[in-house]
Amino acid sequence: MAKETVLVVCPGRGTYNAPELGYLARHHAGSEWLARFDAMREQAGKETLSALDGAVKFTPAHLRGDNAAPLIHACAYLDFLGLDRERFEIVAVTGNSMGWYTALACAGAVAGEHGFAIADGMGVNSQKHEPGGQAVLVLVDEDWKVDPALRRAVEAAMARHGVMPSIRLGGMLVVAGGEAALDALEKDLPALARPPMRLAGHGPFHTPLMQASSDAARAQFPEEWFGQPQVPLIDGRGKVWRRFESARHDLWDYTFGHQILAPYDFTAAMTVGIREFAPDRVVLLGPGETLGGAIGQMLVALDWLDISSRAVFAARQGEDPFLIGMGRPSQRGIVIP
Template sequence: MSARKTALVVAPGRGTYGKGELGSIARIHGTRFAELIASFDAQRRDRGQPTVTELDGADRFSVATHMRGDVAAPLIYSATALDFLSIDRERYDIVAVAGNSMGWYSALALGGAVSVEDGFRISNAMGLNSQAHGPGGQILLQVVDEDWRPVPSLRETLLRLAPAIAARPDHALALSIDLAGMIVFAGNEAGLAALLAEAPPTPGRDPLRLAGHGPFHTPLMVGSSDKAKAELPPALFGAPAIPMVDGRGHIWRRFASDPAAIWDYSFGHQILAPYDFACSVQVAVKEYAPDVVILPGPGDTLGGAIAQSLIGVGWQGIASKADFAARQAVDPVLLAMGRAEQRRIVTGTE
């Protein structure tokens, strides 16, 4: 009987490479993965873009630069892919992969549907393509209390409000990402302004306009979808080696997935329709019953959404923030590689 633990790996998306992550790619991976980083740099150089090494090695973190899609995407992909390759496979049997929003493009490479180099090509291109959209952006709202329990009727009220606003002339607003304890809406400026004016009070934090984000996962992104399908051919894709759970909760299984269909989803539905991250995590844990969930870097900010997704289905009896914290203290179910002590466990360098 194998001593390895089974693991679900969840790739993070936009907003996870911040000031604290500056320099981390070189510091953590520069020696072991120098050749692979050089290949990423070459792709950027060929397109006349600053390299990953240059961006990661900047003297200071710049919100105007590092949070821009064409910079954030390749940095996040690089950190995620290199962390994934650092997982000690003698300790962990990876049974499935998932990702949040842009993290789906990382998941394609983690799952083996595309090569690691082509995964960078896709993420880099989508960082640029994500800027091809109509006017608008995203707003994040919290729908759980401080113990991560749902506030009665708040989610349902917001989900009714969005289509009512969208029905008004010149207003666009729709669910963008479901993060379990938080939900993200996207739309044009009129739709976002109406949401901010009419949303009921939310716990914990005020509604947050996500800096530098477009109206992702809505039809306003049709320009991004068209550019992606024109630039990134189906030939990049193959069947996954590890099951991949997408933003609908659909499982792309080994030996039973059409590469052309993965391509079509990745550059169609994934861009233009809501991304149900909570569902993807919940489907993955119920289908594959992993011993642990591994969150690669950069950062660890997606950890709360993963925990809240587990709470949403009472995974292994975890029903609240307090339950989750107690479990983490004695037998962690979530291992975030952005945390040094948990990285050592995942990489076998304790």
């Protein structure tokens, strides 16, 4: 029987919340890799992932970058290792924002230990930045369609207040800037389907305000950790890094330069992944499933597999899901042996 082809997506910050507490214990108890990650944290004088994941209750400490980033990376990477390779062929890997570091490890561009060290270290480095934060703007209507005039009006308001694009996320736009600029933007926006949502504990990621984080990363993580991906790796511009075509220095330079300082276009990454590799399914690694809606919105925008609306997407997901979210118990079993 021919294997089904899958595009693997690695999630970023904001995907380990109260419902995900205990994710590692539920799905990866006894994992050799989890033990390695715990040992690396313990050696560095940090709380282990098992302790954080096994806390009695979810606290604001779980949302701090130095805890959230390694927790999310470990959940996603261990999910990736658990995929049924007898049934599924991974044709490409991508990620959203911080998920790029996980994608590097999943694609084999860095070793598993180095991938965790990068995610863990960047959880700390991401807190080194100029003052500012992020907000999510929902541009889609109830049917997951975007009015081009609304998008233009939002971009004009951003320009008036010096607010920058941070992540392009299907029918949503994550914006970043100083707190005063974000406050002014929110008062000047056209009517949106939902009020802007400020992301607690997030800095002005993917903007030049993150220069200190970029500088720290370049000093901390050696170029020698990087190699050629074993499967195609799609970055936050939609560029595909392929085996035998990827230079170590270029991949290192992108990871700690452009990827930190410029907008992350997850929409472009997914569009390239779907159009160029035409996978039988998309697998969204855990924890959580907050990226599912954004991916669905992209499928609607592409009219992929005749998925032309939110209702059509929901119907397709109910019958034979094209998008498999490993953070969703009803779908996880599809891809785990």
